[in-house]
């Protein structure tokens with residue numbers, strides 16, 4: 001595969017309206033795989049777009065109107081109950097974040113109840129999850145870092161942080177093979193590993209090897225985007241066991257209606 005073809009493919013894919021906000025690193029990673037696998041350049045472009053849709057676009061079924069969303073946030077920011085309602089409403093725009101809404105009142109309060117003080121949080125492949133901030137039972141000055149592949153979504157989240165008074169920052173990053181290595185008290189890896197493993201079967205292992213978190217919250221969906229869920233809990237529980245195998249982790253399991261979660265203490 002020539003470097004020239006990869007450059008050309010990356011450029012071509014990034015010209016598409018649905019892909020131009022995606023970090024070029026991920027487009028290149030998937031493009032290189034597809035150029036090696038497919039019979040023609042055209043097929044490789046198509047397959048790259050399909051894969052990018054699977055791991056990202058599929059969660060944003062309708063185009064999110066960020067300008068209007070910010071307006072709604074600004075309008076309600078002054079009064080707390082309404083602000084929560086707005087956040088709740090806006091989180092519906094990301095299919096994966098939406099699945100957590102029915103359990104949001106219990107999710108973080110239950111899981112994080114007995115943790116030692118948390119000052120820094122890293123939300124990896126965050127989607128619109130940072131908008132759950134008003135439900136997070138952590139100190140108001142907690143430092144929150146949100147990472148995903150879409151620049152427009154991250155700009156919106158950064159604006160949200162400012163409106164909500166969150167000590168937050170965002171990072172556009174392909175976390176496959178390139179995990180943030182700074183130390184965090186709590187790292188959220190919510191429903192992310194199965195998504196990354198559609199691109200690289202070892203992505204979960206490599207990511208967890210590279211991260212430096214005192215506590216990890218790793219979760220899995222209990223139903224697919226299409227709504228089928230048979231056997232998923234069992235499969236993902238086994239997948240997590242394989243990931244945890246041989247690591248000196250202390251693990252607590254939480255079964256929610258729409259999500260299977262594992263809270264991991266990495267330091268004994």
Ligand SMILES: C[S@@+](CC[C@H](N)C(=O)[O-])C[C@H]1O[C@@H](n2cnc3c(N)ncnc32)[C@H](O)[C@@H]1O
Pocket residue numbers: 026055056059096097098124125126127128129147148149150173174175176189190191192195196
């Ligand atoms: C299943 S969703 C989970 C979203 C969020 N963690 C939640 O549970 O609400 C997967 C997310 O991973 C992001 N993503 C996909 N591939 C990625 C990569 N290589 N690096 C960083 N983020 C990625 C997608 O844009 C999407 O927001």
